[in-house]
Amino acid sequence: MNPVTSVALVGAVLSVSVYLVAVIDTAVGLRVAHRRRYAGVWMAPVAAAARLALQRRSLTERPDREAWALAAPLLAGLAAVALTAIPFAAGVGIADTRAGIVLFGAAMMQVMVAVFLHGWGSNSVFPLFGAFRMAAAGLSMGIPFSLVLITTALPAESLSVGMIIASQEDLWNVLRQPIGLPVYLITALAFSFWGPMNLPDGGDLAGGTAVEASGMPLLVWRIARIAILVALAAMGAAAFLGGYLGPWLPGWLWMVLKTLCLATVMIWSGHRFARIRIESVVVFGWTLLLPIALVDVFVSGALTL
Amino acid sequence: MSVVATFLFWAFSAAAIVTGWLVFRTDSMVRAAYWLMASFVAVGGILMILNAQFLGLILILMMAGEMTIMAIFMVMFMMNPAGLNPMTMVHQHRTSIVSGAGAFVVLAIVALFADFPDRPVPAGVDPTVDLGVELLGESMLVFESAGVALLAVMIGAVALVSFRGRFGSAEEGSEEPSLETDER
Numbered sequence: 001m002n003p004v005t006s007v008a009l010v011g012a013v014l015s016v017s018v019y020l021v022a023v024i025d026t027a028v029g030l031r032v033a034h035r036r037r038y039a040g041v042w043m044a045p046v047a048a049a050a051r052l053a054l055q056r057r058s059l060t061e062r063p064d065r066e067a068w069a070l071a072a073p074l075l076a077g078l079a080a081v082a083l084t085a086i087p088f089a090a091g092v093g094i095a096d097t098r099a100g101i102v103l104f105g106a107a108m109m110q111v112m113v114a115v116f117l118h119g120w121g122s123n124s125v126f127p128l129f130g131a132f133r134m135a136a137a138g139l140s141m142g143i144p145f146s147l148v149l150i151t152t153a154l155p156a157e158s159l160s161v162g163m164i165i166a167s168q169e170d171l172w173n174v175l176r177q178p179i180g181l182p183v184y185l186i187t188a189l190a191f192s193f194w195g196p197m198n199l200p201d202g203g204d205l206a207g208g209t210a211v212e213a214s215g216m217p218l219l220v221w222r223i224a225r226i227a228i229l230v231a232l233a234a235m236g237a238a239a240f241l242g243g244y245l246g247p248w249l250p251g252w253l254w255m256v257l258k259t260l261c262l263a264t265v266m267i268w269s270g271h272r273f274a275r276i277r278i279e280s281v282v283v284f285g286w287t288l289l290l291p292i293a294l295v296d297v298f299v300s301g302a303l304t305l
Numbered sequence: 306m307s308v309v310a311t312f313l314f315w316a317f318s319a320a321a322i323v324t325g326w327l328v329f330r331t332d333s334m335v336r337a338a339y340w341l342m343a344s345f346v347a348v349g350g351i352l353m354i355l356n357a358q359f360l361g362l363i364l365i366l367m368m369a370g371e372m373t374i375m376a377i378f379m380v381m382f383m384m385n386p387a388g389l390n391p392m393t394m395v396h397q398h399r400t401s402i403v404s405g406a407g408a409f410v411v412l413a414i415v416a417l418f419a420d421f422p423d424r425p426v427p428a429g430v431d432p433t434v435d436l437g438v439e440l441l442g443e444s445m446l447v448f449e450s451a452g453v454a455l456l457a458v459m460i461g462a463v464a465l466v467s468f469r470g471r472f473g474s475a476e477e478g479s480e481e482p483s484l485e486t487d488e489r
Contacts, residue, residue: 098433099358106366113339113369120335135373142370159433
């Protein structure tokens with residue numbers, strides 16, 4: 001695909017989906033709280049963004065300016081890079097290469113670096129705690145995350161996301177590899193630091209890595225965070241729910257619906273469940289999710305043979 | 306190589322060298338670790354230009370985790386919070402200069418006089434497949450032995466430090482051991 005078209009396409013997809021996910025977040029929050037007055041949900045994210053954009057930005061004493069300034073754009077850029085690996089419709093993939101799923105995994109592991117730099121950059125205590133938590137959660141969840149994702153490549157016999165979607169023509173991976181999607185969603189929550197896995201930016205740290213951010217930098221950070229959630233939901237839809245495959249509707253619409261469906265599940269978990277403590281996340285990741293993910297690899301590998 | 310590939314090769318090479326130099330010019334543990342990561346990311350880019358997409362991407366993937374671990378451990382192993390403070394990244398100047406210059410001379414000699422193979426990869430070859438065949442074919446015993454040995458070391462390290470820490474279970478909170486030796 002033409003480079004200019006590619007950038008425009010990813011930019012458009014991210015802008016629209018970030019707005020939609022912000023609206024869904026507001027609506028699900030009201031629904032869970034039994035406050036069913038949905039009149040303002042379409043404008044609420046716009047109002048919040050406008051408030052942040054007009055806010056004065058605060059500074060800390062001797063921050064690591066470059067690292068702090070880099071973190072939010074890096075996070076947004078990683079979401080865009082991750083999305084390029086996923087075909088939005090049959091043949092409409094920007095970087096649907098032979099190693100597409102590895103490109104996605106590499107972008108997600110770099111998320112850990114972006115969050116760490118965000119916590120490190122402001123030279124403040126709570127953000128630094130958030131940075132250390134991201135490292136602990138990311139390293140504990142990274143291996144199960146990669147394992148269940150790479151398992152979807154086994155039936156396709158290819159690391160290309162397009163081939164993985166094509167291999168689900170007869171049976172979606174959510175049924176063929178029933179362990180995969182639940183493990184993927186749990187670990188994806190850790191990489192998007194959302195909901196019960198929002199440890200780096202959690203309320204118990206008064207906002208974690210984002211405590212010292214305000215104004216425009218905080219707005220960019222919030223948008224980037226949603227963009228990562230969108231990328232993870234889109235990959236979940238492609239790897240486990242058959243991506244653009246589906247009857248009646250056009251392929252891209254199926255992809256949008258499945259992505260928003262997974263994003264809604266992840267957002268809902270944030271409004272419904274309490275945050276898990278970092279010690280439990282680490283123990284859970286290494287002693288439970290990792291063996292389960294290995295079972296997924298071995299069983300799926302045996303079935304593919 | 307096409308013009309774009311040539312340009313990217315020189316850009317990534319320059320980036321790898323400059324960021325590698327910045328590792329020693331910065332005054333922060335975390336910055337040093339992430340400059341090193343940036344250098345490796347540039348090397349990953351060069352690998353991708355050389356049609357080794359999988360290797361390049363896996364290098365970028367691994368370095369994210371490894372350099373984060375390195376940054377945290379470097380901060381942790383300082384005996385006080387000095388790891389979080391600005392500090393010089395160079396020491397033992399004379400030894401470093403001698404070994405650095407020596408390594409440069411040796412590598413330069415290799416680069417100038419070695420007989421590098423010139424075998425362009427034929428179109429249609431998938432290096433990922435070749436890599437898989439190599440790992441699980443001829444060289445399987447070597448890679449698997451090394452892999453199992455490394456895995457055993459990692460399990461041992463995790464068993465030593467996790468869950469039951471020195472002062473009891475990590476989840477139940479810690480209690481320091483008594484100074485009286487006869488209690489235990």
